[in-house]
Amino acid sequence: xxxxxxxxxxxxxxxxxLVRGIIAVLFGLMAFMWPGLTLVTxxxxxxxxxxxxxxxxxxxxxxxxxxxxxxxxILGALVxxxxxxxxxxxxxxxxxxxxxxxxxxGLFEIATAIQMRKQISNEWALILSGIIxxxxxxxxxxxxxxxxxxxxxxxxxxxxxFGAAMIWLAFRIKNLPxxxxxxxxx
Numbered sequence: 057x058x059x060x061x062x063x064x065x066x067x068x069x070x071x072x073x074l075v076r077g078i079i080a081v082l083f084g085l086m087a088f089m090w091p092g093l094t095l096v097t098x099x100x101x102x103x104x105x106x107x108x109x110x111x112x113x114x115x116x117x118x119x120x121x122x123x124x125x126x127x128x129x130i131l132g133a134l135v136x137x138x139x140x141x142x143x144x145x146x147x148x149x150x151x152x153x154x155x156x157x158x159x160x161x162g163l164f165e166i167a168t169a170i171q172m173r174k175q176i177s178n179e180w181a182l183i184l185s186g187i188i189x190x191x192x193x194x195x196x197x198x199x200x201x202x203x204x205x206x207x208x209x210x211x212x213x214x215x216x217x218f219g220a221a222m223i224w225l226a227f228r229i230k231n232l233p234x235x236x237x238x239x240x241x242x
Contacts, residue, residue, distance in 0.1 A: 062168065063175040065120030067232035072112050074226035079108060080219030087212030091205055098208060099143045099150060105215070106157065107136025128164045132157065148200050151207060155196040158214065162189030178228050185221035188214065 066073070083105045087098075110132025117126030135157050139150070165186030169179040192214040199206070 062120040062122045062125070063172055063232075065116050065122070066172070066176075066229055069116055069119065070226050070230045070232065072116060072226075073222050073229070076109055076112055077219040077222030077224075077226060079105060080215045080222060082219075084212040084215030084217075084219060087208045087215065091208050098211075099139050102150070102154065102211070103136045103139035103143075105136070106132050106139065110134070110136055122168070124164050124167060128161060131160065151196050151200050154211065155193040157193075158189040158196070159193035162186040162193065165189065176229060176232060178225075181221055181225040181228060185218050185225070188217050188221065192218075 083101065086101065110129045113125050113129030113132055115129070117123070117129050135153060139153075163186065165182050169182035169186065172182070173179045192210070195210060196207075
């Protein structure tokens with residue numbers, strides 16, 4: 057039974073999910089530890105996170121020939137680069153930019169999980185991270201004037217929840233290469 061290229065990419069690169077999850081959790085913890093960050097610092101921290109996460113998604117998209125992941129990775133990297141070069145962006149504009157990115161990311165993760173559902177079990181972890189991303193975007197759009205401090209806490213909570221889901225998924229699919237190889241030979 058042939059396997060989908062994206063399943064193979066996830067199986068062989070499970071550690072990328074782990075790294076993405078760890079970076080997200082660390083980013084979230086920093087947001088809680090230093091809530092008085094200036095907007096410029098928040099923009100730069102977010103930019104670095106979005107850029108690294110986007111580059112990792114590009115890698116997975118290229119290796120899996122998944123146009124959706126590749127597109128998401130390019131979008132995430134562009135958002136990160138834009139935020140690096142224009143740190144004076146307002147809190148409201150950043151809020152909408154992050155909300156759009158999280159919403160699109162959530163849709164792609166849910167679509168990827170649905171695509172993988174026949175090849176792996178527990179794909180719900182990827183669906184959960186997609187739902188968390190979509191809910192996060194809705195919260196941001198519903199309360200745009202909440203203030204920089206509230207935004208820092210919401211972003212921190214999102215990053216920790218998303219990171220935890222990615223870490224869990226990474227360990228769930230760590231042994232998937234053996235199962236994928238076995239399926240490819242049958």
